[in-house]
Amino acid sequence: MNILIAEDEPNIAMLYRNALEARKHRVVVAKDGEACLNAYHNALEQATESKTEDSYPFDVVVLDHRMPKKDGLEVAKEILKLNPDQRIIFASAYVRDTLASAARELGKVVEIMQKPFKMTAFVDTIEDKKISDELRKFNVKVHSLKERDPTNKEVIMLLEELSKIQKPYVWYSIGDIMAA
Numbered sequence: 001m002n003i004l005i006a007e008d009e010p011n012i013a014m015l016y017r018n019a020l021e022a023r024k025h026r027v028v029v030a031k032d033g034e035a036c037l038n039a040y041h042n043a044l045e046q047a048t049e050s051k052t053e054d055s056y057p058f059d060v061v062v063l064d065h066r067m068p069k070k071d072g073l074e075v076a077k078e079i080l081k082l083n084p085d086q087r088i089i090f091a092s093a094y095v096r097d098t099l100a101s102a103a104r105e106l107g108k109v110v111e112i113m114q115k116p117f118k119m120t121a122f123v124d125t126i127e128d129k130k131i132s133d134e135l136r137k138f139n140v141k142v143h144s145l146k147e148r149d150p151t152n153k154e155v156i157m158l159l160e161e162l163s164k165i166q167k168p169y170v171w172y173s174i175g176d177i178m179a180a
Helices: 010-021 033-049 072-082 095-105 119-127 129-147 152-165
Strands: 002-006 026-030 060-064 088-092 111-114 170-172
Touching: 002 010, 002 033, 010 026, 010 119, 026 033, 033 060, 033 072, 060 072, 072 088, 072 095, 088 119, 095 111, 111 119
Parallel strands: 002 026, 002 060, 060 088, 088 111
Antiparallel strands: 111 170
């Protein structure tokens, strides 16, 4: 997998990189939000020039919520403008703040892992393509329901569906559904 990580703590970034590279993943680490966006833009440009069929240069983007220059939420918004289907995982010690701002401002369900977490849980979450695929389908359902002004029953059904794919150490921002 191709993974982009934005983490301003060098020791944590090294832990992420080592754990993922040990599983043979390609990892790009950015020290702040601005560097992350530059890395994303560069990879997107290279993918466009080489005319690869991938719609995004990274399988997953991992963002710290609070970073210098641009925070994780600002980075996520810009990436999602370029590629609304990009999988994003927030790794944050501030889950409540991250949940609230992601739900309010991103317009899609994103994954959030609360720091500190075990590296096995981190790698497992990133490698779980089934959850990634299920969340992509889920976001399509949310979008289509929002266009129809969903009933409370439909919202509850969506939340029940989300709970079936949820992992015990990952939260999902769901405000977009509730705002519908």
